[in-house]
Amino acid sequence: MTEYHNKILGQKEPRLTKRVRTVLLRSLRWVLARLSLAGAQRLGRMLGWVWWLASARYRRDLSETLAHAGFSERALRRRVIGExxxxxxxxxxxxxxxxARVVSLVRSVEGWEAVRAARTSGKGILFLTPHxxxxxxxxxxxxxxxxxxxxxxxxxxxxxVPWLRAGRARGGVQLAPADRSGVRQLVAALRRGEAVGLLPDQTPKAGEGVWAPFFGRPVWTMTLAARLSLMGDVVTVVVWGERLPNGAGFRLHFAxxxxxxxxxxxxRAAQINRVLETWIRRAPEQYLWGYPRFKVPAGVAPPVETAHG
Structure with missing residues (x-):
């Protein structure tokens, strides 16, 4: 669960008591267990509009982020709300x-040859997976x-928590907490020639980022991905799962x-942002634009352009 998804499920608008939230989550789990992928996606699109209508903050963040990135088309915004x-x-x-059912939903894969070559050579692999x-x-x-x-x-x-851990820690996946101990786990895995993964477009805390361009504007960008990429014998690969129409499954892209x-x-942080831009432009409706990437985080001095503007 990402920081932004935590915010969505914990929306303060409208305010939910713990008891009501528990009932809603259990009901959602009961419903989802009985839906197909296409049905779950249809439900998601409906709930996307519910969040849009219920939260003025979310409406503002999504609209501002799209505008800052240069996407002003109303039709695109409507698709983003649903997606x-x-x-x-x-x-x-x-x-x-x-x-077995989850992995069978991958219908095609592009670029896996580079991952296979890195594995054969014994190099560590840093997977960067954007939102x-x-x-x-x-x-x-x-x-x-x-x-x-x-x-x-x-x-x-x-x-x-148990829902997340049971859902993610499968196959060869091991979970590492997003703190210093987790970072140490990533470093150790890369040194063993294994693979690690993280989301490179989450806004870091003060002292953990740099200002770097993203769609032509500075955003506070994590340095962790760049630092891990500088370790010896590490191959960096951007990967994302393209959502196919009508619940048909997914196409994975490894680059x-x-x-x-x-x-x-x-x-390197700036280059990562440029690479992410390239992929986002291929399917902008599937990006998490509601995440306020262009905001100045607490405790961070604004970029020079903002400070003087």
Whole structure:
């Protein structure tokens, strides 16, 4: 569960008591267990509009983020509203499905040859999975072929913790908490020539990021991905799960990052953002635009452009 999905499921608008939230989550679980993928996605689109109508903050964040990135089309915004709901509900649905069924939903894969070559050479693999399409399925599918350690942030709702752990820690997936101990687990796994995964487009805390361009504007960008990429014998691969129409499943895209040669952390962080932009433009409706990436986080000095503007 990502930081932003935690916010969605813990919306303060409208305010829900713990008891009501527990009943709703149990009801949702009962319903999802009986739906097909297409049915879960239809439910997600409906709930996406419910969140849009219920939360003024969400409406503002989504609209502002799209505008900052240069996407002003009303039709795209309508698709984004629905697909954001799909991303959340789809993840919950996948956690409930048998592992064999989950991996069978991958209909085609592009770029796996680069991953196979890295494995053959004994190199560690750093998977960077943006909030694009279905990122839950990418780790579960890849973990069929290799041990994979992924960072995760526990949900705010305690009721979801066993649901998340049971759904994600399958195949060869091992979970690492999003703290210093988890980062140490990632480093150790890479040194063993294993694979690790993280979401490179989450906003880090003060002291854990740099300002780097994203769709032409500076965003506070994590440095962890860049630092891990600088470890010796590590191949960096961007991966995302494209959602196919009408509940048909997913197409996975694996693309190794060709670094510019500059090993400065800030330069690599900016290059990661550029690579993510390229993929997001291929399916902008499947990106999590409601996540306020262009905000100045608490305790972080604004970029020069903002400070002087």
């Amino acid at each position: 954001t709901g799909v991303q959340v509900v789809e993840a919950l649905w996948l956690w409930l499905q048998p592992y 694009l399409g279905c990122f839950e399925i990418t780790s579960l599918w890849a973990a069929q072929a290799m041990p994979l350690t992924v960072l995760y942030r526990p949900p705010r709702q305690p009721e979801l 190794p990052v060709a670094w510019s040669g500059d090993e400065a952390v800030a330069t």
